[in-house]
Amino acid sequence: MKIKDKLITWALLKSPWILHFNSGACNGCDIEIVDALTPKYDIERFGMVLKATPRHADILVVSGPVTRQQAKRLRTIYEQMPEPKFVMAVGACACSGGVFNGCYGVIPGVDKTLPVSVYVPGCPVRPEAIIDGVVKLIQSVEGKK
Amino acid sequence: MSEFEKEEKIKGALEAQFPGVVSNAAVQRKNRVWLDCAADKLPAVLDWMRGQGFDHLATVTGFDEGENLGAAYHMTDTHMIVTVKARTPRANPSLPSVLSIFPGALSYERELEDMFGIKVQGLPPGRRYPLDDDFPKDQYPLRKDWKFVPPADEVEAK
Amino acid sequence: MSKITIPLGPQHPALKEPENFMLVLEGEQISGATVNLGYNHRGMEKAAEERTYIQNLYLIERVCGICSHSHTTCYITNVEEIAKAETPKRALAIRALFGELERVHSHLLWLGVAAYEMGFETLFMYTWRDREQVLDCLEMLSGNRVHYSINTIGGVRRDISAEQKAEVLKRIAYLEERTKYYVKIGTEESTILARTQNVGKLPYDVAIQRGAVGPTARASGVARDVRKDEPYLIYNELDFKVITHDTCDVFGRLVVRVLELVESYKMIKQILNGLPEGPIAVKVPMRLPAGEAVNHYEAPRGEDIHYLKANGTDKPDRVKVRAPTMANLQSVAYMMEGGWLADAPLVIAAIDPCMSCTDRAAVWDPKKGKTTVYGWEELRKMGIEHYKRRGVDFSRL
Numbered sequence: 001m002k003i004k005d006k007l008i009t010w011a012l013l014k015s016p017w018i019l020h021f022n023s024g025a026c027n028g029c030d031i032e033i034v035d036a037l038t039p040k041y042d043i044e045r046f047g048m049v050l051k052a053t054p055r056h057a058d059i060l061v062v063s064g065p066v067t068r069q070q071a072k073r074l075r076t077i078y079e080q081m082p083e084p085k086f087v088m089a090v091g092a093c094a095c096s097g098g099v100f101n102g103c104y105g106v107i108p109g110v111d112k113t114l115p116v117s118v119y120v121p122g123c124p125v126r127p128e129a130i131i132d133g134v135v136k137l138i139q140s141v142e143g144k145k
Numbered sequence: 146m147s148e149f150e151k152e153e154k155i156k157g158a159l160e161a162q163f164p165g166v167v168s169n170a171a172v173q174r175k176n177r178v179w180l181d182c183a184a185d186k187l188p189a190v191l192d193w194m195r196g197q198g199f200d201h202l203a204t205v206t207g208f209d210e211g212e213n214l215g216a217a218y219h220m221t222d223t224h225m226i227v228t229v230k231a232r233t234p235r236a237n238p239s240l241p242s243v244l245s246i247f248p249g250a251l252s253y254e255r256e257l258e259d260m261f262g263i264k265v266q267g268l269p270p271g272r273r274y275p276l277d278d279d280f281p282k283d284q285y286p287l288r289k290d291w292k293f294v295p296p297a298d299e300v301e302a303k
Numbered sequence: 304m305s306k307i308t309i310p311l312g313p314q315h316p317a318l319k320e321p322e323n324f325m326l327v328l329e330g331e332q333i334s335g336a337t338v339n340l341g342y343n344h345r346g347m348e349k350a351a352e353e354r355t356y357i358q359n360l361y362l363i364e365r366v367c368g369i370c371s372h373s374h375t376t377c378y379i380t381n382v383e384e385i386a387k388a389e390t391p392k393r394a395l396a397i398r399a400l401f402g403e404l405e406r407v408h409s410h411l412l413w414l415g416v417a418a419y420e421m422g423f424e425t426l427f428m429y430t431w432r433d434r435e436q437v438l439d440c441l442e443m444l445s446g447n448r449v450h451y452s453i454n455t456i457g458g459v460r461r462d463i464s465a466e467q468k469a470e471v472l473k474r475i476a477y478l479e480e481r482t483k484y485y486v487k488i489g490t491e492e493s494t495i496l497a498r499t500q501n502v503g504k505l506p507y508d509v510a511i512q513r514g515a516v517g518p519t520a521r522a523s524g525v526a527r528d529v530r531k532d533e534p535y536l537i538y539n540e541l542d543f544k545v546i547t548h549d550t551c552d553v554f555g556r557l558v559v560r561v562l563e564l565v566e567s568y569k570m571i572k573q574i575l576n577g578l579p580e581g582p583i584a585v586k587v588p589m590r591l592p593a594g595e596a597v598n599h600y601e602a603p604r605g606e607d608i609h610y611l612k613a614n615g616t617d618k619p620d621r622v623k624v625r626a627p628t629m630a631n632l633q634s635v636a637y638m639m640e641g642g643w644l645a646d647a648p649l650v651i652a653a654i655d656p657c658m659s660c661t662d663r664a665a666v667w668d669p670k671k672g673k674t675t676v677y678g679w680e681e682l683r684k685m686g687i688e689h690y691k692r693r694g695v696d697f698s699r700l
Contacts, residue, residue, distance in 0.1 A: 027368040252633070271337070
């Protein structure tokens, strides 16, 4: 790997910046994602920060079954993220459509719209599982080096 | 039935105020009255009810009964819920808007148009709700004869 | 002054549900606002017609993760009414308990989110940390922190043991202490007052005319609460006050919610100390007779109303859900007009929208023919900066 790539990967591993996108979820996973910020779980001690813009994000954390209206925005946001970038599907809905599988308003599961690196199941997903998902992602990236 | 005095009172008053317009009025149980209403007189009935203290239009439920489509207007004075149903023929479904009486009903009426294809007369132009802009304009998901067939690339490989 | 139209799709850091407001600006004041919805449309009502009554319980729960119990209880009340089931009193009491626990978690969540919108991050952290106490209670009683699924057709799924009761009471006692601080800070802290007083005004008659419900309406003096107006479950036996305020602004909405927390703690203690004996569920046949029912419920955000039509099979003919935020959205447009753009995030947050958004706001300047893209986060920061310049600074707290 070139020095530039090594540096970027090191920055990602030490301090992954996360962008959260709700693609039509019930908010259950979303409040658990935000919960991960709060004192009991406190992802900031791992260097994880919730960012507000795709241009600063390493990991796109997607909740929700992906409603048709949100699918377009999801794609746009993903394209705005700089490389290296990863997608984490959080919750049963993001993994496979969950309880909304079969509903006409939904393209079930994030992986029909974007390439997904990590699937975190749960309905809703627990904050510990979210942290675990990010850690596993980092480990798999480290493993590839 | 003196057990349902308030309910009988509003039912009787509606029947007296709108003879020939209101029909099938019934007290279902405590605090629940249901009735049918001729579609063209819908705004008049709702306006009168508002004057009787039913100043909250909680929501509007569209429905498909085959030959007819229609909408149920659930009105409440916070204690009792009176549901007024208006029907319209499937061949040419149309209902008058009640926005002038209940400005909060905008989204409810747009939903009747999007989901059932009932034309709401008097609805101001605006973005559709709740369907996506790309959703075909001649398809009405909540009609009984509409079935969702997912495109091949959206179905999980079993 | 040139007019600028901003499609504002709030990006709530805490809640992310898509929705969109069109704001017309003159300088920094909002001269017109309309609401556009629909990004969260999944097609649940249609799906519900193809699932059995018990399957729908789990579908309806996921209308919203914050007030899921409200939705299932309202739905199940309709089902049991049509089935003419006699739900045992113990089950009704447990449902009410969960309803109040849900209200507590929801109001604390809101308090944190509102604080975050103002720039008061410490309060956000405090409230969400305290909220964990409620989530622990819910998990202990039902098995899950969110989506407790305590309801089943005919009653509830799980009973409450004496140990669980003691645990819950202990945590509620802790929360009562903490809430004294929230009441004090919410009503006295000058920086909060500066951001919330006279912001997002909604007069009494407009609130009624536009169909506002819940704390949004009660902050405008509208004394409506389904728990008192048409008591359901066991609310006719509980001693509690309907909290209203008369300032008709965001401050009022804050006060109403904080004081409702206090009332909810009272009710939780009453329910637990007076839990009726008996079974927790009755059997209900899979097929419901033909019939229809409509019922409403006081969810944390306001009146939630459900309609159900059964046709003699094991699947419903029609399910209609109208969540409280739908009823409040038309009032938001009114509240924003005449206000500052800097106040927009807080005004929207103050109705406790059960929505989240990841939309960006595109600012279109017709004179320059240029489009710039703002995020909600930028607008939120703009609001905080706007007030900082006027001496309202939370960082010193």
